[in-house]
Amino acid sequence: MYKTLLSWSTGKDAAYSLYLSMQQNQKPDALLTTVNQDFERVSMHGIKLNLLEQQAERLGLPIFTISMHKDVSMADYNQIMFENLIQLKAKGFEQIIFGDIFLEDLKIFREKELSKIPLKANFPLWQKDTRILAKKIIASGIKAIVVSVNAKYLDKSFAGRIYDESFLNDLPDNVDWCGENGAFHTFVFDSPDFSSPIDFTKGEIVFKSYKSCTEDDENSYKKDSQGATSKWDTGFWFIDLN
Numbered sequence: 001m002y003k004t005l006l007s008w009s010t011g012k013d014a015a016y017s018l019y020l021s022m023q024q025n026q027k028p029d030a031l032l033t034t035v036n037q038d039f040e041r042v043s044m045h046g047i048k049l050n051l052l053e054q055q056a057e058r059l060g061l062p063i064f065t066i067s068m069h070k071d072v073s074m075a076d077y078n079q080i081m082f083e084n085l086i087q088l089k090a091k092g093f094e095q096i097i098f099g100d101i102f103l104e105d106l107k108i109f110r111e112k113e114l115s116k117i118p119l120k121a122n123f124p125l126w127q128k129d130t131r132i133l134a135k136k137i138i139a140s141g142i143k144a145i146v147v148s149v150n151a152k153y154l155d156k157s158f159a160g161r162i163y164d165e166s167f168l169n170d171l172p173d174n175v176d177w178c179g180e181n182g183a184f185h186t187f188v189f190d191s192p193d194f195s196s197p198i199d200f201t202k203g204e205i206v207f208k209s210y211k212s213c214t215e216d217d218e219n220s221y222k223k224d225s226q227g228a229t230s231k232w233d234t235g236f237w238f239i240d241l242n
Contacts, residue, residue: 002094002095002120003029003092003093003094003095004021004026004028004029004030004093004094004095004096004097004122005028005029005030005031005032005064005088005093005095005096005097006018006021006028006030006031006032006061006096006097007032007033007096007097007098007099008031008032008033008052008055008056008063009033009042009044009045009099009185010033010042010045010047010051010052010055010186010187010188011045011099011144011185011186011187011188012137012142012144012163012178012186012188013099013100013101013125013137013178014099014188015137015142015144015188015191015193016099016125016133016136016137016140016142017097017098017099017124017125018059018097018191018193019140019142019191019192019193020124020125021097021124022192022193027061028061028097029061029062029093030061030062030063030064030093031055031056031059031061031062031063031064032063032064032065032066032088032096033052033063033064033065033066034065034066034067034068035049035052035065035066035067035068036067036068036069036070037067037068037069038069038070039070043068044148044182044185045147045148045185045186045187046147046148046238046240047147047187047241048240048241048242049065051187051198051200051241052065054198055188055194055198057195058194058195058196058198059191059193059194059195060195064084064088066080066081066084068080078113081113082113082116082117085114085117085119086117088119089117089118089119093119094119094120095119095120095121095122096110096114096119096120096121096122097122097123097124098110098121098122098123099124099125100123100125100126101125101126101127101128101130101133101178101180102127102130102176102180102181103180103181107121107123107126130176130177130178130180131177133177133178134168134177134178135165135168137163137178138163138164138165140191140192141190141191141192142188142190142191142192143162143163143188143189143190143191143197144162144163144186144187144188144189145160145161145162145163145186145187145189145200145202145239145241146158146159146160146161146162146163146167146184146185146186146239147159147160147185147186147187147238147239147241148184148185148236148237148238148239149183149184149185149236149237150182150183150184150235150236151207151235151236151237152235153172153174153175153183153184154171154172154175154183154184154237155237156205156207156237158170158184158237159205159237159238159239160202160205160239163186187241200241200242201241201242202239202240202241203239203240203241203242204239204240205237205238205239205240206237206238206240207235207236207237207238208235208236208238209234209235209236
């Protein structure tokens with residue numbers, strides 16, 4: 001049996017990957033999360049670290065955090081990840097579970113980087129039908145709130161909504177039900193695997209923009225029809241949770 005890390009974003013896909021592992025009596029040994037050290041929040045999702053810690057406590061799992069500056073280059077990102085994963089490998093970890101579903105370039109990137117350690121990558125949700133998967137996540141008892149939405153796809157009103165059937169039915173046709181391609185991100189506040197729900201209050205909804213990646217940085221996993229690396233979307237609505 002592999003000693004296993006679960007890549008923990010605080011959101012529904014990670015929680016459902018854990019749920020499936022638990023159903024198979026294969027509980028991960030620890031969580032692994034990347035955090036923004038400038039803001040002391042979980043990267044991309046914008047969740048405060050005390051809420052992340054409450055999730056880990058309710059799951060009864062230790063958590064390893066990897067800190068990055070907000071403007072970290074891809075080269076520095078790779079080096080920081082490598083150094084931290086080498087240390088985790090030395091602690092006996094052999095596998096990381098990821099909640100990725102469709103992004104082939106990202107999957108290849110993860111596998112390539114982990115092969116340098118080496119660590120095994122496991123993708124339990126890979127290429128699942130996201131309309132079916134979304135309903136299974138909700139039916140499992142996982143409860144999540146939408147904490148970040150990509151302004152390119154969704155307006156401010158979607159931030160702060162509960163991830164439920166009503167939310168899914170209101171999504172535009174061009175938005176994936178699991179938020180693939182970064183349309184939205186969630187925070188799980190209850191789960192069958194939690195010892196108890198997490199109490200939180202909704203704060204302000206704010207718009208944040210980020211500088212685009214440079215072409216030289218190649219800090220993107222998407223390519224256009226001509227094969228040129230495209231830039232990340234840069235405008236997001238976030239709701240603060242306390």
